[in-house]
Amino acid sequence: MPLLTFQNPIRFDFGAVQKLSGALKREGIERPFLVTDLGIRASGLLERITDMLDNASVATIYDGTPGNPTEEAVNEALQSYQESDCDGVVCIGGGSPMDLGKAVALMALSGGPLAQYDPLQGGNKLVKGVAPLIAIPTTAGTGSEASLGFVISMSDGRKLTFANANFLPKLAICDPELTMGLPPHLTAATGMDAITHCIEAVLASPVNPPADGIGLDGLWRGWQHIRRAVEDGNDRTARWEMMMASTEGALAFVKGLGAVHSMSHAAGRLKELKLHHGTLNAVILPTVLRFNESECAPAYLRLRQAMGLPSDADLAREIEKLNADIGLPGGLSEMGLSEDMISDMVPHAVNDLATMTNPKAVSADDYVELYRSAM
């Protein structure tokens, strides 16, 4: 299939990962810095990919990415990048290695500290350069490979979203083959991340019809195939379609996201809980769908149409049913969150970048109620 070029070039198809070696040459990366995590290494995926490299011997590998990438891990990786005199980043993994790799690529050429690049504080003016970066997703959910954003848990307890056109990978290589071994619970959780991206993007307040179209197409694919991908990880069609839904989710969220992501980010900061971002999104989504509905009746009709549901279907209820079918928790309390944590999370949700584009204004009091009803 042809190169997709809506934000950055995307090589998308079974076997696409074989393009990595040529892509490194084209991007002039001679000493690549491979960012991944221990799960990817243990699965054998890292080795499968390095085996394809002509210059694997000169690659430096950082496999210490935590589940929610932290500023500490970014700094540790950056030091390794600099010590090995690397000249480009290759991210291999889910959203965490991709986001960490983006932060390293930024700081390698623009310097630190990372916090200065907070876009809400005018940080984009300080971006002087970003090392070339190639992103290879091994899950179908984050879409970070096609996104100009990344999210890091900062040392001061905030979870910051960075966004700049220069953070787009020079190339995304989306090979659904790499997701074939993903276990059902991760297929479900990451798949719901993709579906949440599509839904929140379509509902986000900015006007961007092409992004709406892409988000609805991603939702159409994701909704049809997520149960199949969870039930049978070897279903190649379902794996292809889920990876496309993931990529389309990220292309769609150039519009922005909404309160689901604000709440997820605020909960994902809690280091001791190590909560999975996609699972948080899945669990929070029904509550926010009920909250937003009064502001978005026409968009809800289009969402129902893309999902093949009757025009009066209860969207929130349908997501709850899906979550149950694919084995995701029924509420935040099942994930270890409790009411006493709400007051800590709310200010972070209020200040999250995604709150600005939620289709309905969300106050701190609203977030208290939303967390309560999502428990």
Added chain:
Amino acid sequence: MPLLTFQNPIRFDFGAVQKLSGALKREGIERPFLVTDLGIRASGLLERITDMLDNASVATIYDGTPGNPTEEAVNEALQSYQESDCDGVVCIGGGSPMDLGKAVALMALSGGPLAQYDPLQGGNKLVKGVAPLIAIPTTAGTGSEASLGFVISMSDGRKLTFANANFLPKLAICDPELTMGLPPHLTAATGMDAITHCIEAVLASPVNPPADGIGLDGLWRGWQHIRRAVEDGNDRTARWEMMMASTEGALAFVKGLGAVHSMSHAAGRLKELKLHHGTLNAVILPTVLRFNESECAPAYLRLRQAMGLPSDADLAREIEKLNADIGLPGGLSEMGLSEDMISDMVPHAVNDLATMTNPKAVSADDYVELYRSAM
């Protein structure tokens, strides 16, 4: 609304044309070459736009664009561009001035003759540079402002499609205000060009789901608003939505187009008839929809859904009804074409770039039959 950036940056909204002066500065264009046609000049639109320019005094104007831009006109315009030592192109008008302006921008930096850039003959390797170009559509149909292609009637009788990422305008300024004065018959004919782009792109054979999503969104908007825009040219919502459908049509046809366009191009070459491209598309579309249907049942379901039609609706019949409602011809013979012209058109249709991406293989014999039934 935010800048749309799926292929090139697009400033889209009422009043967006006020961004032209700043855009010229940003692109470093000091001596702009304004490409337009006599209709735009007569309508007063050209003057409205030049009045906004700080450097209008140094602008060179070419208003001789013919209805289907010819190689002769391109060469004439290029000479004027060079004599005035211009350093960038601003296209103001429908598809014809935009396509002619793209050809001038290419030849200004890469030299002639134009025919050498035929992409089917490896011409893209010869593209050395393209002068900066800003596109300002005054119709809602062609989408050339967001497209990397342009079409020229060559002196040897061929109608050639050129396509290269460097032909994308540096900026598109889509201001629906500029279409408010478009008369009903041009609103209808150009609107059907946009709708045809969306439909043919969704049906085109390459795999590109984001483009499908954008095409379906454009069709959804176009189908809901074309009758309104034709009936009441002052309906601002309808004008906005039709211009968005037009832009989305072009974003979608990065996938490619199909036999409707091959047949339209082959007929549009006939200089003595001066046939309107959008009208040709509208008239030919039902015939090609009947021809392709057996190959594209799932895509037809999605088209019907985007148009809000029952799942068993006869798409071709619906287009025929729409054409009749908005005053377009019922067949090619009403436009002055006759059966004896078919043998001249067919080889051109067969060799048209769009034939390669039609969802069903089309032979010369098929084209004979298609032209006959579209008469």
